[in-house]
Amino acid sequence: GNSVTQMEGPVTLSEEAFLTINCTYTATGYPSLFWYVQYPGEGLQLLLKATKADDKGSNKGFEATYRKETTSFHLEKGSVQVSDSAVYFCALSDREGGGADGLTFGKGTHLIIQP
Amino acid sequence: DVKVTQSSRYLVKRTGEKVFLECVQDMDHENMFWYRQDPGLGLRLIYFSYDVKMKEKGDIPEGYSVSREKKERFSLILESASTNQTSMYLCASSSNSGSKNIQYFGAGTRLSVL
Numbered sequence: 580g581n582s583v584t585q586m587e588g589p590v591t592l593s594e595e596a597f598l599t600i601n602c603t604y605t606a607t608g609y610p611s612l613f614w615y616v617q618y619p620g621e622g623l624q625l626l627l628k629a630t631k632a633d634d635k636g637s638n639k640g641f642e643a644t645y646r647k648e649t650t651s652f653h654l655e656k657g658s659v660q661v662s663d664s665a666v667y668f669c670a671l672s673d674r675e676g677g678g679a680d681g682l683t684f685g686k687g688t689h690l691i692i693q694p
Numbered sequence: 695d696v697k698v699t700q701s702s703r704y705l706v707k708r709t710g711e712k713v714f715l716e717c718v719q720d721m722d723h724e725n726m727f728w729y730r731q732d733p734g735l736g737l738r739l740i741y742f743s744y745d746v747k748m749k750e751k752g753d754i755p756e757g758y759s760v761s762r763e764k765k766e767r768f769s770l771i772l773e774s775a776s777t778n779q780t781s782m783y784l785c786a787s788s789s790n791s792g793s794k795n796i797q798y799f800g801a802g803t804r805l806s807v808l
Contacts, residue, residue: 587734611795622698622784622799623737630795668736672795681727681739681752682797 581606585669585685592659593693600654600688602643602669610671612636612645612652613682617666626654626667664692697721698800700785706806713772715803717785724790726768727797728752728760731782743768775807 585602592598604610611630615623627636632647643654652669669685701716719726727742729752739752741760749760757779761769768787772779782804786797 613796615799620801622801623786624799625796628796681729681742682737682795684737686734686736 581610581671581673581683583669583671583683583685585667585688587686588689589691590688591691591693594661595658596692598654598656598659598663598690600667600669600690602652602654602685604650604652604669604671604683606650606671606673606683608673610673612643613670613672614641614643614652614654615668615670615684617668617687619665623668659690659692661692661694664690666690698785698787698798700783700800700803702803703801704804704806706808707772707775708808709776711772711775711807713775713805713807715770715772715783715785715805717768717770717800718766719768719785719787719798720766721787721789721798722765723787723798724765725788726762727786727788728758728768728770729784729786730754731784731802737784740770775805777807779805780807781805 582605613628614626616626617623627638629636629645635644641656666687668687670682698719728740729737731737743749743762759771784802785800788797
């Protein structure tokens, strides 16, 4: 079956540091890959996505590249801010052409940015 | 913007009670989902629905049922609540057109079963 593995936190960084959160996946087909973010007390929000190999998703200074050869989708940001403190989830969907199937999530990485 | 609304942010129930969690979306999405979120386990899919009156089991359906009588509303039912169902419950919806596979989430309902 499908699975997503991501580094578990908490990950604590200083403001303006470089961020990498690793994510690798196992899937039977050609999945779409996602990063979702959950701020304290809120639901999940889509941060970025990539639907095919070598695609790069980007949003709010975050980037992730779909690497089929290493089955990875690592999240990066060049300079983090205190407001980036949240829980980050890597997820996949292997249902082409529609969303009528649940996403497979990693366990989440709690990111703490200190001023 | 897509809005997914869960009727309660916090609920406290007693063991054995029947519990209803309600979710409404306003974007005419075909698909709706219920997940539970637990520390160290991430999100796990309980049930989903791809059409009115249709439902499919997810990874952990035991102890739960669902109802989708209208397209915009998807209810999660705990027939007889137990303490191991204390959790955060998240509802989501998605479309079969446009931005496929993107799920939009509600703010969550934190349920405590005493």
